[in-house]
Amino acid sequence: MKRILTLILALMVFLMILGTTSCQKKDDMSKGSDKKVVTMAGPFTDNDAVKFEESIKAFEEETGIDIQYEGSKEFEASISVRIEGGNPPDIADFPQPGLLENFVKTGKVIDLSKTLDMTKVRNNYIQSWLDMGTMTGPDGPIMAGLWARVNLKGIVWYNKKAFDAAGYKVPTTWAELESLMEQIKSDGDAPWAIGIESGAATGWTATDWTEQLMLRTTSLENYDRWLTGDLKFDSPEVRTAIQTWSDIWFPEGNVYGGRKSIPTTSFGDSAKVLFEEPPKAWLHDQGNFIVSFFPEGLQPGVDYDFFNLPPVNDTYGAPLLVGGDIYAMFNDRPEVRQVMQYFASAQSIKTWLASGGVLAPQKDVDPNWLTNPVDRRLQELLKNAKALRFDGSDLMPGAVGAGSFWKEMTGYVSGSRTLDQAVKAIDASWPN
Numbered sequence: 280m281k282r283i284l285t286l287i288l289a290l291m292v293f294l295m296i297l298g299t300t301s302c303q304k305k306d307d308m309s310k311g312s313d314k315k316v317v318t319m320a321g322p323f324t325d326n327d328a329v330k331f332e333e334s335i336k337a338f339e340e341e342t343g344i345d346i347q348y349e350g351s352k353e354f355e356a357s358i359s360v361r362i363e364g365g366n367p368p369d370i371a372d373f374p375q376p377g378l379l380e381n382f383v384k385t386g387k388v389i390d391l392s393k394t395l396d397m398t399k400v401r402n403n404y405i406q407s408w409l410d411m412g413t414m415t416g417p418d419g420p421i422m423a424g425l426w427a428r429v430n431l432k433g434i435v436w437y438n439k440k441a442f443d444a445a446g447y448k449v450p451t452t453w454a455e456l457e458s459l460m461e462q463i464k465s466d467g468d469a470p471w472a473i474g475i476e477s478g479a480a481t482g483w484t485a486t487d488w489t490e491q492l493m494l495r496t497t498s499l500e501n502y503d504r505w506l507t508g509d510l511k512f513d514s515p516e517v518r519t520a521i522q523t524w525s526d527i528w529f530p531e532g533n534v535y536g537g538r539k540s541i542p543t544t545s546f547g548d549s550a551k552v553l554f555e556e557p558p559k560a561w562l563h564d565q566g567n568f569i570v571s572f573f574p575e576g577l578q579p580g581v582d583y584d585f586f587n588l589p590p591v592n593d594t595y596g597a598p599l600l601v602g603g604d605i606y607a608m609f610n611d612r613p614e615v616r617q618v619m620q621y622f623a624s625a626q627s628i629k630t631w632l633a634s635g636g637v638l639a640p641q642k643d644v645d646p647n648w649l650t651n652p653v654d655r656r657l658q659e660l661l662k663n664a665k666a667l668r669f670d671g672s673d674l675m676p677g678a679v680g681a682g683s684f685w686k687e688m689t690g691y692v693s694g695s696r697t698l699d700q701a702v703k704a705i706d707a708s709w710p711n
Contacts, residue, residue, distance in 0.1 A: 321372030
């Protein structure tokens with residue numbers, strides 16, 4: 280009898296195990312079938328693609344949503360083919376908002392204001408980011424995209440050890456900057472290290488300076504009008520901006536190598552003279568990416584530091600000039616909305632911030648996520664900005680922004696063109 284009871288008990292245990300296993304398999308199959316896929320396309324390749332994949336891993340594990348990212352170095356061409364062919368990815372990452380705007384005009388982009396929790400979005404971005412994400416479609420303005428990772432331009436870099444040892448002080452006004460320049464010159468050195476050579480793209484550094492000075496010598500509204508062609512290059516506002524940086528670049532002794540060296544000096548190499556012993560020049564204006572061109576082994580905050588280019592006119596202050604990526608949505612499904620809502624938080628690029636080289640536009644970023652003091656201060660500067668604008672030449676028509684603007688500014692700096700000739704030639708190149 281005891282043997283029979285033992286067999287019955289063993290059979291019951293076997294059936295229980297079988298049932299449990301069956302349920303587990305059923306649950307696993309159900310979980311697999313419920314897995315959601317969101318496709319995404321963008322320009323991130325190589326190391327950037329690795330950093331992006333790492334940044335979304337925690338979200339994918341938590342939600343079960345698989346974000347399938349396809350990066351391409353020919354993104355600008357490939358995304359146009361996909362969208363025009365009726366096969367867009369769910370989400371696309373645009374490094375040039377002007378390209379996104381082309382698709383917004385044709386009504387192919389989802390209005391995020393109708394699909395996301397906009398209270399959360401508005402609370403996590405300053406107004407300038409929201410303004411730059413708003414574009415006009417066939418039925419009026421829409422929230423076309425979310426800014427995801429950004430770079431900060433208009434930053435003046437210096438050799439901190441040498442700067443402090445020389446007794447120089449960081450200028451907070453334009454007058455203080457001019458005074459510092461005169462002090463450096465009286466000490467026998469050139470204040471600035473400047474180069475605009477960049478192969479086929481030679482001249483873009485001069486366009487960045489023009490944009491920075493437009494933001495410091497006229498209104499944001501005029502800056503926006505300039506990008507669309509409503510404010511001509513041959514206008515007092517744009518001429519003033521160009522003349523302001525010309526007053527730094529052109530006088531003898533202001534730039535290491537002199538004015539004639541600027542068009543033939545590589546933008547990436549130009550800053551290296553800051554770190555010679557002793558420095559050949561003391562100041563270099565460039566985006567935060569320039570630190571990758573600095574000599575190896577320099578310690579952020581110890582060997583080099585930065586300050587924001589001071590305001591020229593207190594009326595306009597010193598709005599920040601930025602570049603970056605804007606994410607747009609092309610297919611509306613719950614899981615795509617969930618991914619886009621996630622991209623509205625700095626958590627979505629937390630690991631990327633820790634690896635360096637990028638900044639977050641969202642307010643909820645924790646500066647402690649950034650691994651060096653210079654990046655943390657850059658992030659604070661961006662977070663506390665009262666106003667900012669995107670790189671203007673990237674928003675202008677290609678024939679101007681990546682064409683005549685670069686070319687004419689290079690000719691102007693070299694002395695082969697006058698300012699009058701340059702601005703008139705750029706206006707003449709504007710597409711009708």
